[in-house]
Amino acid sequence: MKSSDLTGNVRLLLTKAKLPDEWRQNGAQALRDVFEDAGYRTELTLCDNPDAIRDQITNNSKPGDIVAVGGGDGTINAILDAVISKQAVLIPIPLGTANDFARTLTLPDDLIDAARASIHGQIRMLDVGYANDQSFINAASIGVPADARKRINPDLKRNLGAISYAVANWQSWHEMAPMDLTITCGTNSPQNLKLRQLTITNGRYFGGGLRPSETKSPEDGLLHMFAIRDSVDTLSGLDVAAELLFGSVDDSEFAMTMECDAITINGEDGAPILADGEIISKLPAKFSIRAGALAVFAPNSFVGLADQTHGEEHTAPLVHANEINDVMRDTLDLALRLQATYPVAQHSELKSLCHDGTRALRNIYRQLEQDLHPYGILAASPDPDLHSLEELRDRVMGWLLKDADHRLANGLTTRARVLEEKVTALAAEQLPEDIKTHVSALKREIADFHKSISGILKSL
The missing domain is CATH 1.20.1260.10 (Ferritin, core subunit, four-helix bundle)
Structure with a gap:
């Protein structure tokens, strides 16, 4: 996808319930101005949920259209396949709780600043991960994170944001039984492991700002996996959490890591797979990556990491x-x-x-x-x-x-x-x-x- 392929149209698709009151009243004029000032014809549609945004992309967008989507990581996950299928270019407007995909692209939290940074950036072709043919952009997890998803208190999430994930994970860590899994990474020999958690990442962030690897990029054509063994006690588990918050687990003595382009996981049949904040599949699972599948407008700060x-x-x-x-x-x-x-x-x-x-x-x-x-x-x-x-x-x-x-x-x-x-x-x-x-x-x-x-x- 090149800039010359663009139609000059921006389809601004925002989750109605997450908009500031002022924007509901004036049609998000300040946000539309960002795209129109950059020379794009901008059409706003307020949607009730991610499914409605996906349908708008499927039914109304054309190849080369820019779709500026307001929502969180769950919304991005819901519309991934539609954006790829329609050969559109995605701009995420961070309206969610965690916004890990926006973090990966180095987007600021402020909606206007995020839109401005994106539209004046460059087109990049990002990798997309798949779990049993279900797409994800940030990360897919089995074990504690997937169990914690059902424990998140909606009121706590609304009031404290990302900290609600930490509370739910803390509860799951203490109450969930370890998993017996057989893991095959690429052409390596299968490994039989007893784990508390296994996370496979495509982006740089997951879980509200956690970063598992110093070097992971959504353009490297690889999946990064880190796993926490059942032998890791509570205090050591907190060390892993601190490593994820402050840097990475690449050199951790408490987490094992590996990278490859395909990962197969067997065992614990029926265990849920959490990806981008939503349950998308279950074990057994085959994880793969499609390199350069998603076109995005990325800020120059993101581009500068590679170019x-x-x-x-x-x-x-x-x-x-x-x-x-x-x-x-x-x-x-x-x-x-x-x-x-x-x-x-x-x-x-x-x-x-x-x-x-x-x-x-x-x-x-x-x-x-x-x-x-x-x-x-x-x-x-x-x-x-x-x-x-x-x-x-x-x-x-x-x-x-x-x-x-x-x-x-x-x-x-x-x-x-x-x-x-x-x-x-x-x-x-x-x-x-x-x-x-x-x-x-x-x-x-x-x-x-x-x-x-x-x-x-x-x-x-």
Whole structure:
């Protein structure tokens, strides 16, 4: 799908019940203005539910139309096949509770900002996952998450949003019996495992902002699987939860992970499969992926994760551009994590380190960003909207963890170690002088921070 294939039409399809009152009265004029100002003919339809949105796409859209769909991950799941079948281009308008698909695309929570970022972005062809031929975009889970789906309190979900998922998962963890499963990943030999949970991801996020892998992309043609064994106790399970909130389980000692393009799961016949917030199938199951199946308008921040361009001022590419981009992203990512950790931490030295570290890393990041701009290196995109997870982390850790400071410090130590290794690996002597200066400053800052946070961790 290319921009030249577009019809110039935007079909704006919004879930009526989730709209702000003002928008119901004025026909979502502010949102329509975003698309019309960008030069698109925009037609608004207010729908009662995801099925009605799907029917609108099936019956009224044409190949090359943009369908801007307002709803959450369940809504996106419901309309996936229709968008693909009609060869339309999707723009998600985040009106749901978790909005993990929007997070994957680095979309902001604000509806106007999300629409503006998308329509001024680029067309990307994303992978789509399948469980027994039923499509999903974010993740499919068996075990605790699927059991927790039926436990979510609608009032709690309405009032507390994503935290309702944490409460339901906590209940399922304690009450659900482990599963005996046989898992075959790609051409590998089958494995017989006793598990509490198995999650297969296509996108970067699931479950209200959890990220299972540092490197997972909806454009890599692979499914990522992580599983929690039955031998993992409650405290270790909380460590897995903290890893999902603060980074990934790629290197976890409590979760096993693997990647391949097809996964077969047998055992526990009839057990439900939860995908994108909805039950879509049951075991036994064959999971597969269709690469590049879904056309979306993705913001430039998402595009920048994969694409590197060179500016006009410097015609030659910058040495180690990809490595520098990784360092930039991880620097901003750590700064945001420190900022989110500051109000949660109780230990005085940990709070002070978070406060000072946030300021220092942001300053260095801004200086590097200015130096790299002439080379056409886009601003790094961190985990989208980490601030929205602050309340979730605060409440979950306040309710469930007695030693939150220790777990917070442990997560920050891991992040600092990874960033320090990446900065150290850069061949700074090959960089332009101005960039080399700031990379050296970052190297000193992160080394000092790593030493300090490690010392705090030992004292805790």
